Amino acid sequence: MNNSCAIKTTGLSYHYSKNVQTLFGINLNVERGSIYGFLGPNGSGKTTTLSLLLGLLPHQRGDIEIFGQHLHASRINILKKIGSLIETPSLYSHLTAKENLEIYRPFYGVKRERIKEVLQIVGLEDTGKKTTKKFSLGMKQRLAIAVALLPNPELLILDEPSNGLDPGGIIELRQLVKDLNQQHGMTIVISSHILSEVEKMVSHLGIIYKGKMLFEGTLPQLHALRQKDARLLIKTSDNTAALPLLATYGPQVVGDAIAVHCSSNNDIAAIARSVMESNLDLFLLQPEENNLEQLFINLTTDAS
Amino acid sequence: MSILLSLRSETLKLKRTLAVYLCVAAAAFGPLMSFLEHMEPDEKLQQGLPWTQHFLEGREPICIALLPFYIILVCALMMQIENRDKTWKQVLSSPQPKINIFLGKFWVLQGMVLLFLLSYNLFTALTGGIIEIMDPAIYGGKLDLYQILTVNMQTWILSLGLSAIQFWISLRFRNFVAPLAIGLVGWFMSPMMLFQFKTDLVEYFPYAFTILSVMPDYKANIVTYQWYAIITAVVFLSIAYIQFRNRRVSA
Numbered sequence A: 001m002n003n004s005c006a007i008k009t010t011g012l013s014y015h016y017s018k019n020v021q022t023l024f025g026i027n028l029n030v031e032r033g034s035i036y037g038f039l040g041p042n043g044s045g046k047t048t049t050l051s052l053l054l055g056l057l058p059h060q061r062g063d064i065e066i067f068g069q070h071l072h073a074s075r076i077n078i079l080k081k082i083g084s085l086i087e088t089p090s091l092y093s094h095l096t097a098k099e100n101l102e103i104y105r106p107f108y109g110v111k112r113e114r115i116k117e118v119l120q121i122v123g124l125e126d127t128g129k130k131t132t133k134k135f136s137l138g139m140k141q142r143l144a145i146a147v148a149l150l151p152n153p154e155l156l157i158l159d160e161p162s163n164g165l166d167p168g169g170i171i172e173l174r175q176l177v178k179d180l181n182q183q184h185g186m187t188i189v190i191s192s193h194i195l196s197e198v199e200k201m202v203s204h205l206g207i208i209y210k211g212k213m214l215f216e217g218t219l220p221q222l223h224a225l226r227q228k229d230a231r232l233l234i235k236t237s238d239n240t241a242a243l244p245l246l247a248t249y250g251p252q253v254v255g256d257a258i259a260v261h262c263s264s265n266n267d268i269a270a271i272a273r274s275v276m277e278s279n280l281d282l283f284l285l286q287p288e289e290n291n292l293e294q295l296f297i298n299l300t301t302d303a304s
Numbered sequence B: 001m002s003i004l005l006s007l008r009s010e011t012l013k014l015k016r017t018l019a020v021y022l023c024v025a026a027a028a029f030g031p032l033m034s035f036l037e038h039m040e041p042d043e044k045l046q047q048g049l050p051w052t053q054h055f056l057e058g059r060e061p062i063c064i065a066l067l068p069f070y071i072i073l074v075c076a077l078m079m080q081i082e083n084r085d086k087t088w089k090q091v092l093s094s095p096q097p098k099i100n101i102f103l104g105k106f107w108v109l110q111g112m113v114l115l116f117l118l119s120y121n122l123f124t125a126l127t128g129g130i131i132e133i134m135d136p137a138i139y140g141g142k143l144d145l146y147q148i149l150t151v152n153m154q155t156w157i158l159s160l161g162l163s164a165i166q167f168w169i170s171l172r173f174r175n176f177v178a179p180l181a182i183g184l185v186g187w188f189m190s191p192m193m194l195f196q197f198k199t200d201l202v203e204y205f206p207y208a209f210t211i212l213s214v215m216p217d218y219k220a221n222i223v224t225y226q227w228y229a230i231i232t233a234v235v236f237l238s239i240a241y242i243q244f245r246n247r248r249v250s251a
Helices: A046-053 A075-079 A097-108 A113-121 A137-149 A167-184 A219-228 A239-245 A265-277 A292-303 B002-013 B018-038 B043-047 B050-084 B088-092 B098-134 B145-172 B177-196 B200-204 B206-212 B219-245
Strands: A005-017 A020-031 A035-039 A061-066 A082-086 A155-159 A187-192 A204-209 A212-218 A231-236 A252-254 A257-261 A282-287
Touching: A005 A046, A005 A187, A020 A046, A020 A187, A020 A204, A020 A212, A035 A046, A035 A167, A046 A061, A046 A082, A046 A155, A046 A187, A082 A137, A082 B088, A097 A113, A097 A137, A097 B002, A113 A137, A137 A155, A137 A167, A167 A187, A204 A219, A212 A219, A231 A239, A231 A265, A239 A257, A239 A265, A265 A282, B002 B098, B018 B050, B018 B098, B050 B088, B050 B098, B050 B145, B050 B177, B050 B206, B088 B098, B098 B145, B098 B219, B145 B177, B145 B206, B145 B219, B177 B200, B177 B206, B200 B206, B200 B219, B206 B219
Parallel strands: A035 A187, A035 A204, A082 A155, A155 A187
Antiparallel strands: A005 A020, A005 A061, A204 A212, A231 A257, A231 A282, A252 A257
């Protein structure tokens, strides 16, 4: 295995029942020191994949290597280097924040001071004797992140960590992820179903859809892919008259606008010029929103 | 020792839970009944070893109902902590062998049973002491400490089969009610088998072993029942561990 890989899965498949296959030969390559966004709509297999990486589901088919070791041969050694948050916070509601951390602290061999440190990192150092059942969802999510950070992990796996966080909390989380990666060199895998939420912080991306990997690569590679399929929305004072002018760009009427294919800035300038030179008023000239759903559709179409 | 870390972690989880309060409250019941009964001079008591008698009489409600109920409830409560708060996924992704998690939980359960028996003994000593202070003529006799210890040990061993079955059921079912219901039905079947159906099968029924230990007709076979309890515990713990090791953890 390449030493630069933190996670490498080969042909990872899983089914919950005989007739329902959830994962189909997932090949995941997460480089050390990267922030890897694991994207996919709900039910696409993200949590199943991450659960398999943590050994929470019985191994069926395929291979999992983490830090060059096979998960099932060195489970304990590997888990000592991993911090995780899988979907909802896993906290004992009758215990305080410190007590929740104390439950796990001895397994990672870290000192008691580490509890104070991680509580400070997530801003929960002043919760005192308040039990976690009295915490807001955002506080619970932050404490769950503190549990994940407790071992000062080399690999941090966060499954939908922004669930329950308000916009301010999401921005803080984003900054925290960047800081942990840059200052502590942590490899971070963060899953989400919202592209815009993760693309501001990740260096690499994997996109999963209906249990199959559709894309894996760096953020610039994804941008290039999106650029290839990018379309421009145009509104003019007379769209019918504008259509023949845009014939070379494959125009399509979308509502009260025209969508055209556009692969460079030169194309944009040329389109604007031809509309203006025809004495049409230009009301709108903007890239069509290339959201995750559209991207899935494009990738699925490409794949087929 | 990593198993001790798991044990420590499992013990910490019981902090501020009903299991701890219940341990003290349920253990006090038997001695309290015995206390109320012995406040008046009792000729029968005076003829034997009054202190020992006080201990053994307090043990009857413990063996017949309180200890089985306590085990059924504590097993369900222990697992409910993980199920209610959806903490299994964090527990199982922490770096501890699954066998340690499993044994840690079972040992904590046994610790709670022993704590229950210890509380019962302390309450018995306390209520006996109060009686002694109130009227030294009632007791005054010596205490057969060896017999008390032996009987306590027997009670614990006899409860092992029931413990293991309820532990397995509580681990298997995610809801709180099913293990309680199955446990109570199991317990209720014991007096039914004894008094209603008068069947010898009761001697092989793990829920009945602690009850049989206070029934004069069955006392002679108490060592056999202890072996049955140990065998039952080994069998059901093995089944429970195999299922636990292969379980899926949902997010």
